[in-house]
Amino acid sequence: MPAPAVAIHLHALLSRDLRALRREVEAYPTDDAVWATPAGIANSCGTLVLHLAGNLRLFVGHVIGGIPYERDRPREFSARGLSRVELLGELDAALAAVDGAVPHLTESVLASEFPLAIGAVRVNTQEFLLHCAVHLTYHLGQVDYHRRLTTGAPVTVATVSPAELSSARPAG
Numbered sequence: 001m002p003a004p005a006v007a008i009h010l011h012a013l014l015s016r017d018l019r020a021l022r023r024e025v026e027a028y029p030t031d032d033a034v035w036a037t038p039a040g041i042a043n044s045c046g047t048l049v050l051h052l053a054g055n056l057r058l059f060v061g062h063v064i065g066g067i068p069y070e071r072d073r074p075r076e077f078s079a080r081g082l083s084r085v086e087l088l089g090e091l092d093a094a095l096a097a098v099d100g101a102v103p104h105l106t107e108s109v110l111a112s113e114f115p116l117a118i119g120a121v122r123v124n125t126q127e128f129l130l131h132c133a134v135h136l137t138y139h140l141g142q143v144d145y146h147r148r149l150t151t152g153a154p155v156t157v158a159t160v161s162p163a164e165l166s167s168a169r170p171a172g
Contacts, residue, residue, distance in 0.1 A: 006126060007105035012166030013133045014056070014098045017140050022091050023157040024143045025049060031083045036150040045146050046087055048139045050076040053090040059132055061097025063115055064125070065104070069097070
């Protein structure tokens with residue numbers, strides 16, 4: 001049975017934004033630059049990458065896909081100095097978790113209650129997975145701004161491109 005349309009679109013969005021996050025990390029000129037925290041900026045690119053990878057690996061890969069993973073959330077916010085190659089490995093693992101879980105979603109799983117309480121509340125699985133996608137995109141925008149601010153490079157790396165959506169087709 002083919003995946004429900006929402007699963008197809010969700011997979012496309014999560015994959016697109018993880019690829020964009022990869023391009024962001026690659027666009028930093030040095031490993032040190034991803035860890036810069038100018039005045040008024042609480043989280044570096046590196047911190048956000050670790051946070052997003054941990055979030056998706058736990059909630060999508062492990063809880064939904066059954067892929068073994070033990071999250072270390074405190075490390076996501078305390079680790080420093082990982083290389084861009086190490087950060088890209090974290091993103092690759094997150095993408096593998098998304099690829100291993102989302103295409104196998106069924107209507108009944110999407111309609112069910114998410115297996116874990118989130119922030120002391122229970123939520124619908126489909127809505128929470130959409131929240132995970134929005135959360136990823138929110139932090140992706142922060143990384144894009146961080147990169148431009150800390151490197152002085154105004155160039156885009158083609159974040160949130162509609163051409164990468166699952167329904168994209170040439171106009172006309």
